[in-house]
Amino acid sequence: MIRDRQRATNVAILAVFCLAVATTIEAVAQASDGRFRPLRFVDFVVIIVMFLTVTLIDLVKISVPQTTFNSIFGVGGAAFVATTIGYGAIAGIIVAGISTLVAELFARREFQKLVFNVTQLIVTAGLAGITYQALVGDTTHVPLSSTKTAIAALIASLVYLAVNNILFSFMVGTAIGKSPVTIFLANAPGSLLQNITLPPIGLLLTTVRELSPLTVLIALIPLLGPYIAMRGYREIQLQIQRTIEALADTVDRRDITTAQHSERVANYTRQIIDELGTIRFAEAEAIILAARVHDLGKIAIPDAVLLKPGKLDEGEYWLMRQHPVAGDDILQKLSIYKDSLGVVRHHHERYDGRGYPDGIMGEEIPLGARIVSVADSYDVMTSDRPYARARTISEGIEELIACKGTHFDPKIVDAFVRVLNRQHAPESSAQRAPAPSVVSAPVA
Ligand SMILES: [Fe+2]
Numbered sequence: 060m061i062r063d064r065q066r067a068t069n070v071a072i073l074a075v076f077c078l079a080v081a082t083t084i085e086a087v088a089q090a091s092d093g094r095f096r097p098l099r100f101v102d103f104v105v106i107i108v109m110f111l112t113v114t115l116i117d118l119v120k121i122s123v124p125q126t127t128f129n130s131i132f133g134v135g136g137a138a139f140v141a142t143t144i145g146y147g148a149i150a151g152i153i154v155a156g157i158s159t160l161v162a163e164l165f166a167r168r169e170f171q172k173l174v175f176n177v178t179q180l181i182v183t184a185g186l187a188g189i190t191y192q193a194l195v196g197d198t199t200h201v202p203l204s205s206t207k208t209a210i211a212a213l214i215a216s217l218v219y220l221a222v223n224n225i226l227f228s229f230m231v232g233t234a235i236g237k238s239p240v241t242i243f244l245a246n247a248p249g250s251l252l253q254n255i256t257l258p259p260i261g262l263l264l265t266t267v268r269e270l271s272p273l274t275v276l277i278a279l280i281p282l283l284g285p286y287i288a289m290r291g292y293r294e295i296q297l298q299i300q301r302t303i304e305a306l307a308d309t310v311d312r313r314d315i316t317t318a319q320h321s322e323r324v325a326n327y328t329r330q331i332i333d334e335l336g337t338i339r340f341a342e343a344e345a346i347i348l349a350a351r352v353h354d355l356g357k358i359a360i361p362d363a364v365l366l367k368p369g370k371l372d373e374g375e376y377w378l379m380r381q382h383p384v385a386g387d388d389i390l391q392k393l394s395i396y397k398d399s400l401g402v403v404r405h406h407h408e409r410y411d412g413r414g415y416p417d418g419i420m421g422e423e424i425p426l427g428a429r430i431v432s433v434a435d436s437y438d439v440m441t442s443d444r445p446y447a448r449a450r451t452i453s454e455g456i457e458e459l460i461a462c463k464g465t466h467f468d469p470k471i472v473d474a475f476v477r478v479l480n481r482q483h484a485p486e487s488s489a490q491r492a493p494a495p496s497v498v499s500a501p502v503a
Contacts, residue, residue, distance in 0.1 A: 082185035140261025148188025327434035346427035349399035356386030
């Protein structure tokens with residue numbers, strides 16, 4: 060399956076590359092019909108400065124991580140729109156292509172990602188420029204100076220946004236085996252700010268150059284505002300997530316036998332979600348985020364209880380059963396976990412209602428909590444613990460099946476058993492459960 064995805068990704072990259080070549084040929088053909096305003100020396104200066112600005116911005120662009128892929132936030136889009144509409148598709152292609160290439164080389168991006176990111180921007184900027192030129196007829200008019208040019212500029216901006224988002228969704232979807240529509244919807248909230256603000260700024264840049272081309276250089280400076288604000292916001296979000304996950308890992312490592320437990324549970328959770336295939340992308344992300352820190356509340360459990368090798372007494376058992384509530388209390392204060400709360404609080408509920416902390420049952424238990432419950436229990440069963448040796452994969456599967464309808468949601472057990480059977484068949488009866496692989500790598 061991974062090999063199939065790799066092959067599909069290569070074909071998709073080749074398709075985008077061919078599209079970039081076709082776009083460039085069309086842009087050259089369109090520009091060679093002589094209806095375009097010749098560029099002055101000062102225009103070249105502005106284009107070069109625009110190029111340098113975009114390149115510098117690209118070098119420090121913001122990665123917006125999700126559990127499955129990374130979105131990128133940068134303000135280069137404003138300069139791409141300004142160049143391709145203000146100075147023609149060829150200028151847009153050159154600025155977008157070369158600046159992205161330089162940024163990708165500095166970032167030492169893998170060859171595949173480099174080719175995709177460069178060609179994606181060439182197609183995006185090129186098609187926007189071609190659209191504007193085709194609608195206006197020539198480049199002697201100032202964008203936004205008449206209804207006709209304003210509408211043409213607006214349509215060209217929409218082409219820029221649509222092509223950019225569609226190609227990104229298409230490529231990421233191909234690489235990770237998800238529908239492009241799913242990726243598009245998942246990426247939309249994170250990219251909304253740049254999608255709404257950057258094209259208009261680009262259009263204003265093309266207009267102010269009529270005052271004096273060098274005015275564009277001054278007008279580029281305010282771009283730093285949204286960039287710095289977004290960068291700070293994203294960094295804080297990322298640092299919060301990393302801190303919480305580091306705390307969860309620290310809790311795991313308090314007991315040598317549970318090291319990396321949360322990481323494995325998150326990966327089992329992802330596999331179950333993929334197998335079920337019916338959970339919306341955003342909900343899946345929230346469940347996986349929660350699975351990664353599901354035992355965070357154990358931070359409130361003293362070593363004497365958490366690491367006790369023998370049976371817990373009644374008081375100790377009560378204390379232990381408070382950890383989902385303690386985890387929920389911590390995460391409630393953090394907005395990035397606002398959709399993950401029920402998962403952490405209810406991951407020890409049972410399908411028959413005999414679990415804790417609230418004793419809810421069946422479909423009352425949040426779907427994510429029912430999934431994490433299965434993933435968590437399987438990892439506990441198949442790992443060595445102070446009180447029990449690790450069970451084999453077969454024994455783990457048998458136990459999951461035996462607890463269908465009592466401890467676990469039957470359809471989730473069925474999905475996970477299908478995953479495990481696929482991964483481990485034919486399997487030696489003495490084989491122990493290996494750690495699942497880390498999540499799929501981000502693409503762009
Ligand atoms: Fe737990």
